[in-house]
Amino acid sequence: MQTLSPEVPNWRAEFRRLEGAYAPATIRSYLGDIAAFEAWCAEEGIAPFPAEVDTVCRFIEDQGIEKAPSTVRRRLYAIRKVHRLLQMPDPTHDEEINLSLRRVRRSKAIRPRQAKGLTRDYLDRFRATQPETVIGLRNRAMLSVGYELLTRRSELVALRSDDLEERGDGTFRVLIRRSKADQFGAGRIAFTSTRTAELLRDWLEIRGPEVDWLFCPVYQGKPINRDLSTTTVKRVVKQAAVRAQLDATDVAAFSGHSMRVGAAQDLLKRGFDTAAIMRAGGWKSVNVLARYLEHAEHNVWA
Structure with missing residues (x-):
């Protein structure tokens, strides 16, 4: 030795x-x-x-x-x-x-713990629980963007105003620059719905042009020019689940990745194939995506 x-x-x-x-x-x-x-x-x-x-x-x-x-x-x-x-x-x-x-x-031959999917029905409920405050406005927009763009927590908090481009139909084109599967920053393009675009415009009007980050901390009702932590994303999801009066077991199962998981599950139910879902969410591994989708499969033909 x-x-x-x-x-x-x-x-x-x-x-x-x-x-x-x-x-x-x-x-x-x-x-x-x-x-x-x-x-x-x-x-x-x-x-x-x-x-x-x-x-x-x-x-x-x-x-x-x-x-x-x-x-x-x-x-x-x-x-x-x-x-x-x-x-x-x-x-x-x-x-x-x-x-x-x-x-x-x-x-330790056990299956990885899978976050509970924040599917569209949960998204609507979670948005409805947000208070009529600056933080509530931010959270509604953030939950919507995280779901529709299938973002990882790190991707969501890394978004900046410059990554948004408003389109003629009233939606936004969003450049998601970097993720753990995209170490060299090639990025991917995603698009919002008109509903999410409206929430974003409302938030951006309150947030103001002097803040660089798309989503930022709010202190005493005022937006602060710095990025959010990934822990904040998790906390927003958990708090929304509590406000929606979900069972404690369900609250514990939600995480900062739940929006990404739920959106992928919804796409499967709507008939999109694996290749399309992988492109939408920037997945490189079929195995990882398969774990996200397995809990939705029994409802595909319902």
């Missing part, structure tokens, strides 16, 4: 090289993952870098006791990234590590 060395490379400084090449959220995740690896190594009395194959295997299997397989895999990638940045021998491609990762996945 490799014992703890007093000389620990300054990997945090090297991580600055990732800025601009990776999303800020990815870099933050890597930093947290490496901090977890360092803390584990300190408890074990092991030098974290350069890591030995046995060290990484033990770390993976120990983390797999409580962490999701996706989290364990991400932490493995973070360890790999540090070794590459520091130009150290990379132990993470060894077959023993692959076997450890497979053990973690097999030990």
